[in-house]
Amino acid sequence: METRSLSSSHHRTSPYKVGVPPKQKLWKEFSATLRETFFSDDPLRSFKDQPSSRKLILGIQAVFPIFEWGRSYTLAKFKGDLIAGLTIASLCIPQDIGYAKLANLAPQYGLYSSFVPPLVYAFMGSSRDIAIGPVAVVSLLLGTLLQNEIDPTENAYEYRRLAFTATFFAGVTQATLGILRLGFLIDFLSHAAIVGFMGGAAITIALQQLKGFLGIVNFTKNTDIISVMQSVVSSAHHGWNLPTIFIGSTFLVFLLVAKYIGKKNKKFFWVAAIAPLISVILSTFFVYITHAEKKGVQIVKHIEKGLNRPSVSELYFSGDYVLKGARIGVVAGIIALTEAVAIGRTFATMKDYQIDGNKEMVALGAMNIAGSMTSCYVATGSFSRSAVNFMAGCQTAISNIVMSIVVLLALLFITPLFKYTPNAILSSIIISAVIGLIDYDAAILIWKIDKFDFIACMGAFFGVVFASVEIGLLIAIVISFAKLLLQVTRPRTALLGKIPRTNVYRNIQQYPEATKVPGVLIIRVDSAIYFSNSNYIRERILRWLADEEEQLKADGLPQVQVLIVEMSPVTDIDTSGIHALEELHRSLERKSIELVLANPGPVVMDKLYASKLANLIGEDKIFLTVADAVQTCVPKFTDEV
Template identity: 60%
Template sequence: MGNGELIYPSTTSIECAHRAAIPPSKPFFKTLKSSLKETFFPDDPLRQFKNQPPSRKLLLGLQYFLPILEWAPRYTFQFFKDDLIAGITIASLAIPQGISYAKLANLPPILGLYSSFVPPLVYAMLGSSRDLAVGTVAVPSLLMASMLGNEVNATQNPHLYLHLAFTATFFAGVLQASLGFLRLGFIVDFLSHATIVGFMGGAATVVCLQQLKGILGLEHFTHGTDLVSVMRSIFSQTHQWRWESAVLGCCFLFFLLVTRYFSKKRPKFFWISAMAPLTSVIFGSILVYVTHAEKHGVQVIGHLKKGLNPPSFTDLAFGSPYQKTAIKTGLITGIIALAEGIAVGRSFAMFKNYHIDGNKEMIAFGMMNIAGSCTSCYLTTGPFSRTAVNFNAGCKTAVSNIVMAIAVMITLLFLTPLFHYTPLVVLSSIIISAMLGVIDIDAAIHLWKLDKFDFTVCLSAFFGVVFGSVEIGLVIAVALSMLRMLLFVARPRTFILGNIPNSMIYRNVDQYPVAGRVPGLLILQIDAPIYFANASYLRERIMRWINDEEDKIKALGENSLQYVILDMGAVGSIDTSGISMLEEVKKSIDRRGLKLVLANPGSELMKKLDKSKFIAAMDPEWIYLTVGEAVGACNFMLHSCKSEFTKVNSGAPPDENNV
């Protein structure tokens, strides 16, 4: 059926052609139950409880909510040796990073250690990832400093700022746990990959710029996070730059970058990069202590009190006039931390070929942040750098988090005085080194090559963060992503289909130039569900296709258009506005003396069309399973009509079966 040679089926084949069937109707509540189950329980968590005795159901229920009960009975001594090495390795990274990120959030450095003790223990019991290493992260720390700092000055009112940070962490945990319990994890998916790449890159750039305060030894610095404010603050204080601090910072930054580059080139030496931050802290502290550099402009951490996390439940500022700010900060930072943690967990689970439950992860993150807010911790999640080290160190289970927490506990009980002389410039170098790895230039280039709109979203998020604020960049990126999704819905694509030579296959003529148009037929494919948002557009677009086709036929002097075939294979669902649109299209086509034919409609579409009486109005015999069958039927009718017309003109009696 190609190259203009059409094959006409016999009368019997037309009578027996497969036509789309109307599915049997189901009770409304059964259909609603099925839809809700697929939306909120796509993984069917209750499947494992079927046909089980009560005792087994109880055990499975406990294992579902406490995953540690599932893998703990199979835990071996070999697993423990691997987890011990991994836990000690990530502890060496967690201690300096925790202190650094707490300073980034304008919080006391000790909170960074507190936040690496309690939350990992909670996650080890509730989390489903074997590789995720829990801790504080830079971007939520920056967000917290920016959003809370706009209302309360951390230097002038440190106690109120601290209480608001705990409150924001509490509400972030409540949000995360609620999304998990209500199984609303798909909300996080609205943060597209392009949005996250641009946002994280912009936030990392801002974080690096703000660390110039520590590198240059400045005491006063802007609370703004935009590029202009940071640059103005830096260059307005050139007389206060400390060359000693700058030299020390550049040296440690060079050391950290070299170790990272070496570990990347030689993956088996991953521990060199993992130990580099703690090594920098140790050497920096010794250098300051020996040279008394703190007297020459090199700022140090100062006193860190010994002891484990003090309770902070009474410090939650529920009745504070700034409670709205704390709630807003908690919701935004909670979503960002959740998206990052789940993305990191899923990425490393793919390497080991196992699955993590997104809803369980949300519950685990939420509960560890709720527990953390009551034990002097601020927001935690699964940072990429720490998880990568944990993975490369050969961790087997979440016990590596427990080992890390014990190592941090020992540090809190006995070793905190050793950090007194740790220079802030070393912490700034650690943060800059970590953030340079977050700026994913390769991903941005890939977006440019693959999808220009996604690249625009990425750049918008980046420049929004860098030149506006973290909140502005996030809003711009999410708004653009939502706009694109709405455009896909409101302006779905339609194609003209043609026949691939010597086959019954019909494809887009723009994609397959070899596909030939069938004379007298216009075959259109609608590439999206039909809703109120796109019904008007589709009606106008279909009529425009028909007008263009008739004009083209008239210009070429070919046979007139007789049939319009709509391929509905991609129309997964339709609403009342869509049905009204099809009714209007049919009336318009009828007025032109043409015939509307539907091909490949799905069960949901057939059910709606049947209930609306549309099928009865257009004659069910003009609804076919495939485009090929619809074309065959139309060609047969055209051929029959042409034969009868020829007989009548020649004086022969007409065939009663075809009249």
């Protein structure tokens, strides 16, 4: 029974002819490609066949999603959002004061940035879980780039104006990417590069906190590890303050223990969330009753009370600082966008809902534009706060509104209470927060999966740690693009063999038991064939052929008579690719070797016929499968069992 089925499987039948797609009209083909590239989600689908009044409502809901999901909002959802909002507010207030210092701005600007931007995002964003506000990496990046242009101590007003200008251009960049549906551009920064950049930035941020943690007055403005450690060591004898070290180390241990408890048992997430605020309250009270500020403990001093001031008039729209603000804003905006989109996608996957990437970009851009006009600096989604928001049971973006209201109340009533807050506690809070950005597991996984990715990861990491944030970012981008170019220009090819007792042909490196067909060389091309790689693919196929012929000659076996190119992975081909196949065909003709193509896709088939290459090779030399090609070109082989 088995013998009959096996012989019937080898029964010669006419191979199924490869389909040639009908020729499309130029405009239809162009519009389909354009729609798939920029409008794959078909944003106008819901507007079709709708009356004008309905289209207006749908348009408002598209820009402000809160008017869509808000109709089904319930008291039960509000309870979850209220608890989550209060929890993240207790975390964000001390963090914001510390992050503002990272950006070389007065503490109130960190609080401002957790008031206006979250309100705007709540109305325009599509993520239910993301918590908006200043973050450590963007604050450090902004502070580093800004202080290269203006000294924040000697020219505080101009520095602040440039910060608002950079925030404005960060928002414009984000909104433009969303409106033009160019969000795919941020995907060019690979995951590995982001892991390395974030880890390096976390270490750099932690090192910067040694100034406040140790009570050092004269500290380097450079961010690289060598400069920082030199500054720390040189000030060891006379610059360190023991009461400051005591306060900082005590509460750092407390914060890390609270974080461990929250991580170990998800029910106690709130312990880690409120630990920073408790630390601020206790340390402030301790400094106040002991007058530790008189013993050299540096304190926050004055935090301006009241609402955000309008800052439209402070933005640079002319002069030398416009281009500088735009350059800094574009960099900060893209990094902030990358972080926010990554957070949004992560939590959306965990809760099994979809976020609209382009809407997210527009929402983030709008909130930063509004923020730049209300004394805020660049805000985005925060990893730590979003995780707390998620674990606290948030249901919608209303949790951001609750957080904003709490921050507003803090600005109106309690900012004077932070006067005696020691800088050491802010440093401890930042150190405990950024430790989570160092993802050891991700780095180990990257090493196991892709060594080139690991090089990108480590390049970004060491660039940030040993040079600067912008150098590390530049290295991350360069290596990411280098990997992309390498994959495009040097695609993989594989030698195929027949799996025993089947008609399946697979890579002989992956399946050592696969056997070569006598007189036939089967090569698979694992990429589209474009101008960037067409010559390489042609030369690589000829090298495969030369190596095979040399081996056959050495073994005294018949030479190759047929070369089959398996083209199922070839999704597209351009003029250069067609030309490369023509040259390959001519080279093989001179060697009396037939060129056969197997399983070209519809786009490739269309171009083979349009270029007349199908006629040159011969329509009878294009097959649906490798098995069909072998069966037709080498009939003797198909008779063997």
